[in-house]
Amino acid sequence: MAPSSVLTSFFLLFSLVLHHVASSLMPAAVRVLMNYEKIQLQSVTGPESLAFDAAGGSPYTGVSDGRVLKWNSPSRGWVEFAVPKPDRNGARCNGLAVPEMEDRCGRPLGLQFHRATGNLYIADAYYGLLVVGPGGGPFGLTNGVDVEQERGFVYFTDSSTQFQRREWIAAIAAEDARGRFMRYDPRTKQTEVLQRGLQFPNGVSLSEDGRFAVIAETTRRRSLRYWLKGPMAGKSEVFSQLPGFPDNVKGNRQGELWVAIVSISGNVIGVRLDANGRTVELLHDRSIENTVSEVLENNGTLWLGSIERPFVGMYSL
Numbered sequence: 272m273a274p275s276s277v278l279t280s281f282f283l284l285f286s287l288v289l290h291h292v293a294s295s296l297m298p299a300a301v302r303v304l305m306n307y308e309k310i311q312l313q314s315v316t317g318p319e320s321l322a323f324d325a326a327g328g329s330p331y332t333g334v335s336d337g338r339v340l341k342w343n344s345p346s347r348g349w350v351e352f353a354v355p356k357p358d359r360n361g362a363r364c365n366g367l368a369v370p371e372m373e374d375r376c377g378r379p380l381g382l383q384f385h386r387a388t389g390n391l392y393i394a395d396a397y398y399g400l401l402v403v404g405p406g407g408g409p410f411g412l413t414n415g416v417d418v419e420q421e422r423g424f425v426y427f428t429d430s431s432t433q434f435q436r437r438e439w440i441a442a443i444a445a446e447d448a449r450g451r452f453m454r455y456d457p458r459t460k461q462t463e464v465l466q467r468g469l470q471f472p473n474g475v476s477l478s479e480d481g482r483f484a485v486i487a488e489t490t491r492r493r494s495l496r497y498w499l500k501g502p503m504a505g506k507s508e509v510f511s512q513l514p515g516f517p518d519n520v521k522g523n524r525q526g527e528l529w530v531a532i533v534s535i536s537g538n539v540i541g542v543r544l545d546a547n548g549r550t551v552e553l554l555h556d557r558s559i560e561n562t563v564s565e566v567l568e569n570n571g572t573l574w575l576g577s578i579e580r581p582f583v584g585m586y587s588l
Contacts, residue, residue: 304556307586310342313349314366316581319564320519321574322382325389330574332583333379335368339393352407355398370437373397378436381416381474381519385423392416394427396436400455415474415519419481425455426484428472442471443490452486452497466497466507474519478546479526485510487517487530494520494530511548514539519565519576527551529566541566
Protein backbone atom coordinates (compact mmCIF):
# COMPACT_ATOMS: atom_id res chain seq x y z
CA MET A 272 0.00 0.00 0.00
CA ALA A 273 1.33 3.45 -0.87
CA PRO A 274 2.37 5.72 2.00
CA SER A 275 -0.39 8.18 1.13
CA SER A 276 -2.97 5.37 1.28
CA VAL A 277 -1.62 4.21 4.65
CA LEU A 278 -1.79 7.77 5.95
CA THR A 279 -5.33 8.20 4.64
CA SER A 280 -6.42 4.92 6.23
CA PHE A 281 -4.80 5.91 9.51
CA PHE A 282 -6.59 9.25 9.62
CA LEU A 283 -9.87 7.58 8.66
CA LEU A 284 -9.47 5.05 11.47
CA PHE A 285 -8.44 7.79 13.90
CA SER A 286 -11.49 9.85 12.93
CA LEU A 287 -13.81 6.90 13.50
CA VAL A 288 -12.29 6.19 16.91
CA LEU A 289 -12.45 9.87 17.84
CA HIS A 290 -16.08 10.05 16.74
CA HIS A 291 -16.92 6.95 18.81
CA VAL A 292 -15.22 8.34 21.91
CA ALA A 293 -16.77 11.77 21.49
CA SER A 294 -20.24 10.36 20.94
CA SER A 295 -19.93 8.22 24.06
CA LEU A 296 -18.85 11.21 26.16
CA MET A 297 -21.10 13.92 24.74
CA PRO A 298 -24.48 14.19 26.45
CA ALA A 299 -27.66 14.11 24.43
CA ALA A 300 -28.85 17.25 26.21
CA VAL A 301 -27.75 19.99 28.58
CA ARG A 302 -30.37 21.41 30.91
CA VAL A 303 -29.64 24.72 32.64
CA LEU A 304 -31.67 25.34 35.79
CA MET A 305 -32.75 28.97 35.52
CA ASN A 306 -35.60 29.09 37.99
CA TYR A 307 -36.35 26.62 40.73
CA GLU A 308 -38.36 26.78 43.92
CA LYS A 309 -36.68 26.68 47.31
CA ILE A 310 -38.34 25.00 50.29
CA GLN A 311 -36.54 26.64 53.18
CA LEU A 312 -35.48 24.72 56.27
CA GLN A 313 -35.86 26.17 59.75
CA SER A 314 -32.55 26.78 61.59
CA VAL A 315 -30.83 23.75 60.04
CA THR A 316 -28.92 23.04 56.83
CA GLY A 317 -27.77 20.19 54.64
CA PRO A 318 -30.81 18.24 53.33
CA GLU A 319 -28.36 15.64 52.01
CA SER A 320 -30.81 13.04 50.69
CA LEU A 321 -34.54 12.83 49.97
CA ALA A 322 -37.13 10.06 49.95
CA PHE A 323 -40.86 9.70 49.31
CA ASP A 324 -43.14 7.20 51.04
CA ALA A 325 -45.65 5.02 49.19
CA ALA A 326 -48.14 7.90 49.03
CA GLY A 327 -45.48 9.91 47.20
CA GLY A 328 -46.73 13.33 48.20
CA SER A 329 -44.21 14.92 50.56
CA PRO A 330 -40.44 14.52 50.83
CA TYR A 331 -38.46 13.36 53.85
CA THR A 332 -34.90 14.52 54.41
CA GLY A 333 -32.08 14.17 56.93
CA VAL A 334 -30.52 17.43 58.15
CA SER A 335 -27.50 18.82 59.97
CA ASP A 336 -28.81 18.42 63.54
CA GLY A 337 -29.33 14.66 63.18
CA ARG A 338 -33.08 14.57 62.62
CA VAL A 339 -35.15 13.30 59.71
CA LEU A 340 -37.80 15.86 58.77
CA LYS A 341 -40.98 15.54 56.72
CA TRP A 342 -42.44 18.35 54.64
CA ASN A 343 -46.00 18.81 55.89
CA SER A 344 -47.46 21.88 54.19
CA PRO A 345 -46.58 25.53 53.52
CA SER A 346 -48.44 26.49 56.70
CA ARG A 347 -46.80 23.89 59.00
CA GLY A 348 -43.50 23.59 57.14
CA TRP A 349 -41.07 20.84 58.11
CA VAL A 350 -42.01 18.59 61.03
CA GLU A 351 -39.82 16.16 62.95
CA PHE A 352 -40.27 12.56 61.82
CA ALA A 353 -37.39 10.67 63.44
CA VAL A 354 -34.27 11.02 65.60
CA PRO A 355 -31.23 8.70 65.69
CA LYS A 356 -31.62 7.46 69.28
CA PRO A 357 -34.14 7.76 72.14
CA ASP A 358 -31.71 9.53 74.50
CA ARG A 359 -30.61 12.15 71.98
CA ASN A 360 -30.42 15.58 73.65
CA GLY A 361 -32.91 17.55 71.58
CA ALA A 362 -32.42 20.74 73.58
CA ARG A 363 -28.72 20.64 72.77
CA CYS A 364 -28.88 19.28 69.21
CA ASN A 365 -31.98 20.68 67.53
CA GLY A 366 -31.22 23.54 65.16
CA LEU A 367 -27.48 22.92 65.05
CA ALA A 368 -25.31 22.95 61.95
CA VAL A 369 -22.02 22.20 63.72
CA PRO A 370 -19.95 19.28 62.34
CA GLU A 371 -18.21 18.82 65.71
CA MET A 372 -21.54 17.77 67.27
CA GLU A 373 -22.46 15.20 64.64
CA ASP A 374 -21.11 12.21 66.57
CA ARG A 375 -23.45 13.08 69.47
CA CYS A 376 -26.46 14.34 67.53
CA GLY A 377 -26.25 12.05 64.47
CA ARG A 378 -26.01 12.85 60.77
CA PRO A 379 -28.51 11.06 58.49
CA LEU A 380 -27.35 10.77 54.88
CA GLY A 381 -28.99 8.31 52.44
CA LEU A 382 -32.71 7.57 52.84
CA GLN A 383 -34.96 4.96 51.22
CA PHE A 384 -38.38 3.46 51.97
CA HIS A 385 -39.37 -0.19 51.82
CA ARG A 386 -42.79 0.30 50.29
CA ALA A 387 -44.37 -2.97 51.51
CA THR A 388 -43.72 -2.24 55.19
CA GLY A 389 -43.50 1.55 55.12
CA ASN A 390 -40.18 1.35 56.96
CA LEU A 391 -37.66 4.10 56.27
CA TYR A 392 -34.01 3.01 56.15
CA ILE A 393 -31.44 5.65 57.04
CA ALA A 394 -27.69 5.55 56.53
CA ASP A 395 -26.41 7.62 59.45
CA ALA A 396 -22.75 8.62 59.29
CA TYR A 397 -22.20 7.91 63.00
CA TYR A 398 -24.86 5.38 64.05
CA GLY A 399 -24.77 3.16 60.98
CA LEU A 400 -27.75 1.63 59.20
CA LEU A 401 -30.97 2.55 60.98
CA VAL A 402 -34.66 1.91 60.41
CA VAL A 403 -37.80 3.64 61.61
CA GLY A 404 -41.42 2.57 61.15
CA PRO A 405 -44.05 4.51 59.21
CA GLY A 406 -45.11 6.33 62.37
CA GLY A 407 -41.71 7.90 62.91
CA GLY A 408 -39.91 8.22 66.24
CA PRO A 409 -36.37 7.14 67.21
CA PHE A 410 -34.36 5.07 64.75
CA GLY A 411 -34.54 1.40 65.68
CA LEU A 412 -31.72 -0.36 64.16
CA THR A 413 -23.27 4.61 55.98
CA ASN A 414 -23.59 6.81 53.45
CA GLY A 415 -25.89 5.83 50.55
CA VAL A 416 -28.74 3.32 50.80
CA ASP A 417 -31.26 1.56 48.56
CA VAL A 418 -33.84 -1.14 49.25
CA GLU A 419 -34.69 -4.11 47.05
CA GLN A 420 -38.47 -3.89 47.19
CA GLU A 421 -39.21 -7.55 46.40
CA ARG A 422 -37.13 -9.29 49.10
CA GLY A 423 -36.44 -6.34 51.37
CA PHE A 424 -32.62 -6.51 51.14
CA VAL A 425 -30.99 -3.21 52.08
CA TYR A 426 -27.88 -2.17 50.14
CA PHE A 427 -25.66 0.54 51.56
CA THR A 428 -22.14 1.94 51.52
CA ASP A 429 -19.62 2.51 54.29
CA SER A 430 -17.45 5.30 52.91
CA SER A 431 -14.48 4.72 55.21
CA THR A 432 -13.58 2.66 58.27
CA GLN A 433 -10.89 5.24 59.12
CA PHE A 434 -12.34 8.73 58.55
CA GLN A 435 -15.52 10.26 59.98
CA ARG A 436 -18.04 12.12 57.82
CA ARG A 437 -16.79 15.54 58.85
CA GLU A 438 -13.35 14.44 57.60
CA TRP A 439 -14.61 13.55 54.13
CA ILE A 440 -12.29 16.01 52.37
CA ALA A 441 -9.28 14.44 54.10
CA ALA A 442 -10.49 10.96 53.13
CA ILE A 443 -10.70 11.94 49.47
CA ALA A 444 -7.36 13.77 49.54
CA ALA A 445 -5.70 10.70 51.08
CA GLU A 446 -7.31 8.44 48.45
CA ASP A 447 -8.44 6.26 51.34
CA ALA A 448 -9.49 2.86 49.96
CA ARG A 449 -11.17 1.39 53.03
CA GLY A 450 -14.71 1.88 51.80
CA ARG A 451 -17.21 -0.98 51.54
CA PHE A 452 -20.41 -1.92 49.74
CA MET A 453 -22.72 -3.98 51.97
CA ARG A 454 -26.05 -5.80 52.13
CA TYR A 455 -28.35 -6.16 55.13
CA ASP A 456 -31.03 -8.87 55.34
CA PRO A 457 -33.82 -7.70 57.71
CA ARG A 458 -35.13 -11.26 58.05
CA THR A 459 -31.90 -12.77 59.39
CA LYS A 460 -30.50 -9.49 60.80
CA GLN A 461 -27.22 -10.32 59.06
CA THR A 462 -24.95 -7.89 57.21
CA GLU A 463 -22.67 -9.04 54.38
CA VAL A 464 -19.74 -7.16 52.87
CA LEU A 465 -20.06 -7.46 49.09
CA GLN A 466 -17.04 -5.40 48.03
CA ARG A 467 -14.05 -3.87 49.80
CA GLY A 468 -11.24 -1.55 48.72
CA LEU A 469 -13.45 1.26 47.45
CA GLN A 470 -12.34 4.89 47.52
CA PHE A 471 -15.10 6.75 49.37
CA PRO A 472 -18.14 4.86 48.05
CA ASN A 473 -21.13 7.14 48.30
CA GLY A 474 -24.62 6.84 46.84
CA VAL A 475 -26.05 3.52 45.68
CA SER A 476 -29.05 2.68 43.51
CA LEU A 477 -30.44 -0.61 42.25
CA SER A 478 -31.28 -1.07 38.58
CA GLU A 479 -34.94 -1.23 37.64
CA ASP A 480 -34.79 -5.03 37.22
CA GLY A 481 -32.62 -5.60 40.30
CA ARG A 482 -29.81 -7.25 38.34
CA PHE A 483 -27.14 -4.83 39.51
CA ALA A 484 -26.40 -1.91 41.80
CA VAL A 485 -24.69 1.31 40.76
CA ILE A 486 -22.28 2.75 43.33
CA ALA A 487 -20.78 6.24 43.26
CA GLU A 488 -17.04 6.02 43.98
CA THR A 489 -16.40 9.64 44.85
CA THR A 490 -12.60 9.84 44.98
CA ARG A 491 -12.18 8.23 41.56
CA ARG A 492 -14.94 10.36 40.02
CA ARG A 493 -16.78 7.39 38.60
CA SER A 494 -19.61 4.98 39.24
CA LEU A 495 -19.33 1.20 39.45
CA ARG A 496 -21.77 -1.53 38.49
CA TYR A 497 -21.90 -4.41 40.97
CA TRP A 498 -23.72 -7.42 39.56
CA LEU A 499 -26.25 -9.02 41.92
CA LYS A 500 -27.74 -11.60 39.54
CA GLY A 501 -26.73 -13.56 36.45
CA PRO A 502 -23.38 -15.00 35.32
CA MET A 503 -21.52 -11.87 36.49
CA ALA A 504 -23.00 -11.96 40.01
CA GLY A 505 -20.46 -10.90 42.63
CA LYS A 506 -18.29 -8.97 40.16
CA SER A 507 -17.99 -5.24 39.56
CA GLU A 508 -16.94 -3.03 36.67
CA VAL A 509 -16.74 0.65 35.80
CA PHE A 510 -20.21 1.91 34.89
CA SER A 511 -19.39 5.53 33.99
CA GLN A 512 -16.66 8.14 34.29
CA LEU A 513 -18.06 11.39 35.66
CA PRO A 514 -17.28 15.12 35.29
CA GLY A 515 -16.77 15.69 39.01
CA PHE A 516 -17.12 14.01 42.39
CA PRO A 517 -20.32 11.92 42.52
CA ASP A 518 -22.54 11.90 45.58
CA ASN A 519 -25.98 10.26 45.72
CA VAL A 520 -27.43 8.09 42.95
CA LYS A 521 -31.18 7.84 42.35
CA GLY A 522 -33.16 5.95 39.71
CA ASN A 523 -36.22 7.18 37.84
CA ARG A 524 -39.19 5.28 36.40
CA GLN A 525 -37.52 5.00 32.99
CA GLY A 526 -34.69 2.90 34.39
CA GLU A 527 -32.25 5.81 34.19
CA LEU A 528 -30.06 7.13 36.99
CA TRP A 529 -29.46 10.63 38.30
CA VAL A 530 -25.99 11.11 39.79
CA ALA A 531 -25.42 14.28 41.82
CA ILE A 532 -22.06 15.91 41.08
CA VAL A 533 -19.84 18.13 43.21
CA SER A 534 -17.72 19.78 40.54
CA ILE A 535 -14.37 21.47 41.11
CA SER A 536 -14.80 23.58 38.00
CA GLY A 537 -17.78 24.20 35.79
CA ASN A 538 -21.45 24.20 36.68
CA VAL A 539 -22.41 20.54 36.40
CA ILE A 540 -24.57 19.51 39.38
CA GLY A 541 -26.04 16.29 38.00
CA VAL A 542 -25.71 13.66 35.30
CA ARG A 543 -28.51 11.48 33.95
CA LEU A 544 -27.28 8.07 32.81
CA ASP A 545 -29.05 5.36 30.87
CA ALA A 546 -29.07 1.70 31.95
CA ASN A 547 -25.73 1.15 30.18
CA GLY A 548 -23.92 4.03 31.88
CA ARG A 549 -24.07 6.41 28.91
CA THR A 550 -24.62 10.11 29.58
CA VAL A 551 -28.11 11.19 28.53
CA GLU A 552 -28.21 14.65 30.07
CA LEU A 553 -26.06 17.10 32.02
CA LEU A 554 -27.67 19.36 34.60
CA HIS A 555 -26.12 22.83 34.95
CA ASP A 556 -26.71 25.51 37.55
CA ARG A 557 -24.78 28.57 38.73
CA SER A 558 -26.57 29.39 41.96
CA ILE A 559 -26.20 26.32 44.19
CA GLU A 560 -22.43 26.71 44.41
CA ASN A 561 -21.63 23.09 43.60
CA THR A 562 -22.99 21.68 46.87
CA VAL A 563 -25.73 19.53 45.35
CA SER A 564 -25.71 16.09 46.96
CA GLU A 565 -28.77 14.55 45.32
CA VAL A 566 -30.95 14.84 42.23
CA LEU A 567 -34.19 12.91 42.66
CA GLU A 568 -36.84 12.73 39.94
CA ASN A 569 -40.38 12.28 41.25
CA ASN A 570 -43.66 12.87 39.39
CA GLY A 571 -42.25 15.37 36.90
CA THR A 572 -40.15 17.28 39.41
CA LEU A 573 -36.43 17.27 40.13
CA TRP A 574 -35.74 17.52 43.85
CA LEU A 575 -32.30 18.83 44.80
CA GLY A 576 -30.54 17.97 48.04
CA SER A 577 -27.45 19.74 49.33
CA ILE A 578 -24.62 19.06 51.75
CA GLU A 579 -24.81 22.54 53.25
CA ARG A 580 -27.60 24.73 51.81
CA PRO A 581 -30.57 25.68 54.07
CA PHE A 582 -33.22 24.58 51.57
CA VAL A 583 -34.48 21.79 49.32
CA GLY A 584 -34.67 22.72 45.63
CA MET A 585 -37.60 21.92 43.32
CA TYR A 586 -37.48 22.15 39.53
CA SER A 587 -40.43 21.24 37.29
CA LEU A 588 -39.45 19.25 34.20
